[in-house]
Amino acid sequence: MRQADEIRVFFRDYRQIYDLLNDFPNATIILVCENFEDEKFMKAMKDFVVLAPNRLILQIFSFDDIKYAKEFNLPYFMMYIAQTLNQLRALKDLGVCYAMIDGPICHQLHEAKIVGVPLRMIPNIAHLDGIPRNDGINGNWFMPENLDDYSIYIDAIEFGAQPERREQALFRIYHNEKMYPGDLGKIVQDLNALGENRYINHELLMRRINCGSACDTSKNCTLCYDLLNISAHITT
Numbered sequence: 001m002r003q004a005d006e007i008r009v010f011f012r013d014y015r016q017i018y019d020l021l022n023d024f025p026n027a028t029i030i031l032v033c034e035n036f037e038d039e040k041f042m043k044a045m046k047d048f049v050v051l052a053p054n055r056l057i058l059q060i061f062s063f064d065d066i067k068y069a070k071e072f073n074l075p076y077f078m079m080y081i082a083q084t085l086n087q088l089r090a091l092k093d094l095g096v097c098y099a100m101i102d103g104p105i106c107h108q109l110h111e112a113k114i115v116g117v118p119l120r121m122i123p124n125i126a127h128l129d130g131i132p133r134n135d136g137i138n139g140n141w142f143m144p145e146n147l148d149d150y151s152i153y154i155d156a157i158e159f160g161a162q163p164e165r166r167e168q169a170l171f172r173i174y175h176n177e178k179m180y181p182g183d184l185g186k187i188v189q190d191l192n193a194l195g196e197n198r199y200i201n202h203e204l205l206m207r208r209i210n211c212g213s214a215c216d217t218s219k220n221c222t223l224c225y226d227l228l229n230i231s232a233h234i235t236t
Contacts, residue, residue, distance in 0.1 A: 003175060006030050006156065008059075014044055021052050032059045032079075036068045045072060057097060066094060077120070081128055085111055092117045098156065102128040106140035107213045109153035118155035123147075124170055125160050126190045135192040138215050138224040143187065144174045145202050149209065184228070199231035 001007060007027045009017055011034040020029055029052070035041060048056050049072050058069045058076040069076035075097035082088045083103030091099045092115055100120045105112050112119060122128065126139025133139075142150050147157075159170045173180050173187070181198035185191045205227060214221035 001027070004171070006057075006158075008032065008158075011035060011041070014041060017044070017048060017056075018051075021048075021055065028055050028057060030057045030059055033065065033068070034061060036065055049074065063094070070095075085115065088112055088115050088117060102140055104213045104216070107208055107211045109150075110210045113153045119153060120156045120158065121150070121154045122160045123150070123157055123174065124187055124189060126188055128160075133190075133192075136188060136190045137193050137228055138213070139188070139190070141188040141191070142208070143184070143197055143200070143202070143205070144178045144180050145197070146206060147174060147178055149206055153209065184231075193228055194232040195228035196231045200227055201230075 001024060004024075004027055006029075007020055007024060008030045009020065010032045014031060017029055017031065020027070031048075053074070056074055058072075058074050059079060060066060060069060060076050061079050063078070063080075066076065077096040077098035077100070078091065078094075079100075080087075080091070081100045081102045082091055083101070083105055085105060085108065088099055088101070088105060096117060098120050099117045100122075101112065102122075106121065109119075121140070121142075123142045123144075126136025126141050127133065128140075150157075157174065159167055162170065170187070180187055182196065184195045184197050184200075185193065187197070204223065207223060211221065211223070215224070
C-alpha cells in the first residue's frame with residue numbers, strides 16, 4: 001500500500017480514511033460513494049474536504065449524485081464504463097476527472113486520448129461486461145511489458161476485484177517487475193487460452209493499441225490469435 005498511488009475505500013469503510021490520510025501521505029484516496037443520504041457519511045465528508053481536499057477523489061454510482069461532488073468541490077468519476085468515443089465525450093461533458101474504459105475504445109487509444117479525459121483501464125481482465133465468451137484473446141488486456149507504451153494513453157490502471165494475494169502479485173508484476181514470462185492465463189483471468197508470454201512478439205502485440213478492433217469489424221485481422229497460437233506451439 002505504501003507503493004500505491006491510489007487507495008480505494010468502499011463506502012462501508014469510509015471511517016478508515018482518517019487513518020489512511022495519515023499513514024499513507026503520498027496516496028490519493030478514491031472513495032466509492034454509495035449513499036450520500038447517510039448523515040454520518042456526509043458529516044465525515046465535510047471533515048475530509050478540510051483535512052485533505054487535494055487527496056480525495058469520489059467514485060460515484062449515480063449521475064444524479066454528481067451534484068454532491070460539485071457541492072464539495074471534489075474531483076469525481078463514474079462507476080459507468082465507457083466503451084465508445086461517444087460515451088467518452090459524454091462523460092467529459094459531465095466533468096469527470098477520469099473515465100474507466102473497456103470494449104472497442106481500448107483499441108482506439110489515440111482517438112480516446114484526443115478527447116481529453118484521463119483514462120483508467122484494467123489490464124488483467126479481457127472483458128468487463130461479464131458476458132461469457134469462448135475466450136478473451138482479442139479482449140482489452142495488456143501485459144506488463146507493454147505498460148510504458150500504454151502509459152502514453154492510460155493515466156491509471158487498477159486490477160478489479162481480486163483476492164488480496166492475487167492483487168499483491170499483480171501489483172508487483174505490473175508496478176515493480178514490469179515483466180512476466182509465464183502463462184498469460186495466470187495474468188488475464190478470462191483469457192481461457194494457452195500461451196507463454198515469453199514467446200509473444202510484444203512489438204507486434206502493440207498494434208492492438210490502435211487497431212480499432214479490426215477483428216470485430218472487417219474480420220480480416222487475426223493478429224491476437226496468431227501470436228498466442230505461436231507462443232502455445234513453441235511451449236508444447
